Amino acid sequence: xxxxxxxxxxxxxxxxxxxxxxxxxxxxxxxxxxxxxxxxxxxxxxxxxxxxxxxxxxxxxxxxxxxxxxxxxxxxxxxxxxxxxxxxxxxxxxxxxxxxxxxxxxxxxxxxxxxxxxxxxxxxxxxxxxxxxxxxxxxxxxxxxxxxxxxxxxxxxxxxxxxxxxxxxxxxxxxxxxxxxxxxxxxxxxxxxxxxxxxxxxxxx
Amino acid sequence: xxxxxxxxxxxxxxxxxxxxxxxxxxxxxxxxxxxxxxxxxxxxxxxxxxxxxxxxxxxxxxxxxxxxxxxxxxxxxxxxxxxxxxxxxxxxxxxxxxxxxxxxxxxxxxxxxxxxxxxxxxxxxxxxxxxxxxxxxxxxxxxxxxxxxxxxxxxxxxxxxxxxxxxxxxxxxxxxxxxxxxxxxxxxxxxxxxxxxxxxxxxxxxxxxxxxxxxxxxxxxxxxxxxxxxxxxxxxxxxxxxxxxxxxxxxxxxxxxxxxxxxxxxxxxxxxxxxxxxxxxxxxxxxxxxxxxxxxxxxxxxxxxxxxxxxxxxxxxxxxxxxxxxxxxx
Numbered sequence: 001x002x003x004x005x006x007x008x009x010x011x012x013x014x015x016x017x018x019x020x021x022x023x024x025x026x027x028x029x030x031x032x033x034x035x036x037x038x039x040x041x042x043x044x045x046x047x048x049x050x051x052x053x054x055x056x057x058x059x060x061x062x063x064x065x066x067x068x069x070x071x072x073x074x075x076x077x078x079x080x081x082x083x084x085x086x087x088x089x090x091x092x093x094x095x096x097x098x099x100x101x102x103x104x105x106x107x108x109x110x111x112x113x114x115x116x117x118x119x120x121x122x123x124x125x126x127x128x129x130x131x132x133x134x135x136x137x138x139x140x141x142x143x144x145x146x147x148x149x150x151x152x153x154x155x156x157x158x159x160x161x162x163x164x165x166x167x168x169x170x171x172x173x174x175x176x177x178x179x180x181x182x183x184x185x186x187x188x189x190x191x192x193x194x195x196x197x198x199x200x201x202x203x204x205x
Numbered sequence: 206x207x208x209x210x211x212x213x214x215x216x217x218x219x220x221x222x223x224x225x226x227x228x229x230x231x232x233x234x235x236x237x238x239x240x241x242x243x244x245x246x247x248x249x250x251x252x253x254x255x256x257x258x259x260x261x262x263x264x265x266x267x268x269x270x271x272x273x274x275x276x277x278x279x280x281x282x283x284x285x286x287x288x289x290x291x292x293x294x295x296x297x298x299x300x301x302x303x304x305x306x307x308x309x310x311x312x313x314x315x316x317x318x319x320x321x322x323x324x325x326x327x328x329x330x331x332x333x334x335x336x337x338x339x340x341x342x343x344x345x346x347x348x349x350x351x352x353x354x355x356x357x358x359x360x361x362x363x364x365x366x367x368x369x370x371x372x373x374x375x376x377x378x379x380x381x382x383x384x385x386x387x388x389x390x391x392x393x394x395x396x397x398x399x400x401x402x403x404x405x406x407x408x409x410x411x412x413x414x415x416x417x418x419x420x421x422x423x424x425x426x427x428x429x430x431x432x433x434x435x436x437x438x439x440x441x442x443x444x445x446x447x448x449x450x451x452x453x454x455x456x457x458x459x460x461x462x463x464x465x466x467x468x469x470x471x472x473x474x475x476x477x478x479x480x481x482x483x484x485x486x487x488x489x490x491x492x493x494x495x496x497x498x499x500x501x502x503x504x505x506x507x508x509x510x511x512x513x514x515x516x517x518x519x520x521x522x523x524x525x526x527x528x529x530x531x532x533x534x535x
Contacts, residue, residue, distance in 0.1 A: 046331030114206065114208075117206060118206060118207070118208065121206075121207075121246060
């Protein structure tokens with residue numbers, strides 16, 4: 001986070017959150033302290049494609065502190081969100097459809113994180129599993145290019161004029177360079193605190 | 206994570222007694238592998254007995270030039286020990302090639318020997334795995350098996366043993382001291398690991414309740430000239446694809462003796478006896494090294510994705526012996 005009030009190039013600029021981060025006192029969303037918090041633990045699909053046929057919580061409900069099970073059957077419906085792109089793969093708990101492995105298919109709420117996690121493990125989930133196709137290979141000719149990506153970003157981008165640059169370059173090198181896949185891994189655990197008090201909703205995220 | 210009871214052992218015999226009482230009980234030392242398994246549901250003990258207070262944290266020289274290592278010595282401390290660095294440099298190198306600084310500070314020698322495979326199917330309780338759930342099947346042969354073993358495999362299991370430390374230790378003929386309700390016994394490390402066969406759930410010959418108390422490495426003068434090389438997808442914080450621990454004793458161009466063991470190649474830390482037999486008494490040449498590699502790898506049973514390991518193992522063996530030879534001559 002940088003606040004700019006005058007030209008910054010060449011100027012020493014301190015990060016506002018720098019001292020907190022290097023001294024270990026910066027707070028993750030999860031670390032804000034509140035009384036009477038309950039914990040929601042996600043349940044993720046173990047199949048890559050298909051539908052959720054049933055979720056039996058008989059055993060999960062016996063875990064001390066169990067409060068609620070939220071699934072596509074009882075979750076509030078949300079309006080379509082354009083940001084998610086042209087299909088509903090990213091819509092949470094809106095249908096029984098499983099579009100990818102690891103998709104959130106239920107949430108268990110309990111009085112402690114440990115009990116919520118334990119109850120989530122004890123759910124008996126039945127799927128109707130469909131064949132999945134996840135291999136992207138260069139030699140396939142049946143792949144489709146989506147019209148747009150998440151947030152409406154385009155699939156292909158181009159800068160400059162390659163043909164002109166190549167034809168006028170004094171030296172040409174014809175090489176193939178590859179880079180390994182890079183994954184962005186946030187240090188912060190995936191966690192959000194929501195305080196719903198009277199008419200106001202406060203989100204720590 | 207299934208709830209479990211936590212106990213802290215005051216002495217070794219009470220620890221053994223506590224764990225022996227229940228089939229589902231287990232020991233907790235560094236916890237660097239076990240705690241992951243608790244979270245993943247791979248391990249579901251009813252009691253965990255914390256043994257970190259037991260007096261097994263010393264490294265001592267033995268009269269034969271060897272060393273005795275307490276089971277609770279931390280990986281970092283063993284790697285930094287001057288005795289180990291001078292007498293068995295490939296053991297120190299193997300330790301430092303494993304995991305991260307934080308994990309090595311926490312992990313113990315006994316726990317390192319007993320760490321379980323990193324096979325993706327073993328670690329995913331939503332998938333079948335003969336090692337985790339005997340008889341449930343093995344998806345690795347048909348599925349992802351790039352990192353899996355090409356030696357010592359069975360129809361039931363092709364998972365590799367992940368330890369770096371154990372690789373030079375099998376090369377060194379280390380011995381494992383084990384305490385059970387019946388008393389203490391000594392198991393040669395070469396007999397300690399089991400090939401998966403039809404019982405891949407049993408990684409070692411240990412019985413339930415057995416507690417590793419120490420390791421002994423016998424003296425081996427030519428191990429002062431040894432090396433561990435680990436080939437992996439990233440330069441750090443990755444498990445091995447193929448690694449090799451090698452020590453060689455050459456006198457006027459003739460190989461008197463050698464010690465070779467592979468990691469990442471087999472279902473257990475793999476002592477290369479066949480390669481050693483080819484080398485013994487033979488001229489120290491590239492041709493001999495190649496013959497040794499061929500002899501060891503003749504039994505390899507690669508699959509489509511891990512076939513590269515055979516060639517990689519051959520290259521590593523030849524190149525490392527050449528490097529050791531050059532260092533010796535220079």
